[in-house]
Amino acid sequence: MDIFSIDELRKTFTNGDMKEEILKGINLTLKEGEITALVGPSGSGKSTLLTIAAGLQPASDGKVLFNDINITSMTSEQVRDIRAKQFGFVFQFAHLVPFLTVWEQLSLMLDVSEVKINNEKREQEIDYILDRVGLSNRKHAYPSSLSGGEKQRVAIARAVIHKPKVLFADEPTASLDTKKSKEIMSLIQDLTKTLNITTLMVTHDEEMLSYVDHVVRMSDGRVV
Template identity: 60%
Template sequence: MSLFQLEDIKKEFKHGSTKEQILKGIDLELNKGELTALVGASGSGKSTLLTIAAGLQDLSGGSIKFSGKNMTEMNAEEVREVRAKYFGFVFQHAHLVPFLTVKEQLELMLDTAETKWSKKSREARIEDALTTVDMWEHRDSYPENMSGGEKQRVAIARAIIHEPEILFADEPTASLDSKRSVEVMELIERLARELNITVLMVTHDNDILKYAERIVEMKDGKIIES
């Protein structure tokens, strides 16, 4: 079932009197619970497409539809509300707050969420999220005492604690060694399958493409294979 539609997406940047077209009319649909990988050479437009899809960057043309609603017609506050409620984000680096424990990282995320939960519900959500990523036993640990893979697991728990419908992952394994990359990708693949989360992932790592149900290749701002 199609959950997310990108239609004729264009993006251009101005450099003085000249314009550079980064995305040249992208059409892409994301299905519920599907893990899609965006691949292509540096400069092909992968990360630009992901940030536009996630509502983190304005587009120059086209439309974005999520659950039948046109996000392109929403104002900035409405887009922010969609991001906060339905989208999760994982980046190349975990970006954990150094002076917060694992549990406190997730508490902070809930503090900034649109929905407010009772103390009992908050505690249950935190335990569930950390158990899902096998980090509950490390709930009182600080980032400085964790490996790169463990930090990324916490970042994933933070991204899913509000039960998003879509997870946007930009090079989630780029800073990890091969063993940790496999662990993180197995986790992301399991989340897509068991929690029915739609995943759009940008990657340069061909070794993790086997976890994707669908591979979309980009070149010079266009999709050349899907």
């Protein structure tokens, strides 16, 4: 089932009298339970496409349809609400809150996304996700005591704890070695299938493409 559709998306940046078109009419469809990877050289528009699709910056023209709703025509408040409740995010670095334990990081995400569950159910949901990412024994640990791979696992768990429809991952393995990168990609693949999430990922690492369902190659603001 198609859940996300990008139609003739364009993005132009203006600097004084100069205009630079970063995205030049992108068309892309994403399906439930599948991972799509955006690949291409630096400056090809990959991250710009991802951030516009995620509602983190506006498009200059075109549409981004999520469940047949045009989010490019929504107010900033409406987009923020969708981001909080329906989207999950993983970046190159984990960006964990330093004074919160692993368990508290996930609990905070449930609050931000306004998931209405009682304390018992909250405990069950967090324990389930931590078990899926292999961190059940680290739930009371603070970020300072975690390895780089563990921090990224927490970031992934935090991104999916509220059961988002779409996961956006921008270079999620770029700061990790090859072994840990493969572990993280295997985890993203497993959670995408298990939770039936639609995942859109930016990567420079061709080795990670064996874990994805679709590869979209970009060059100079276009899909090639």
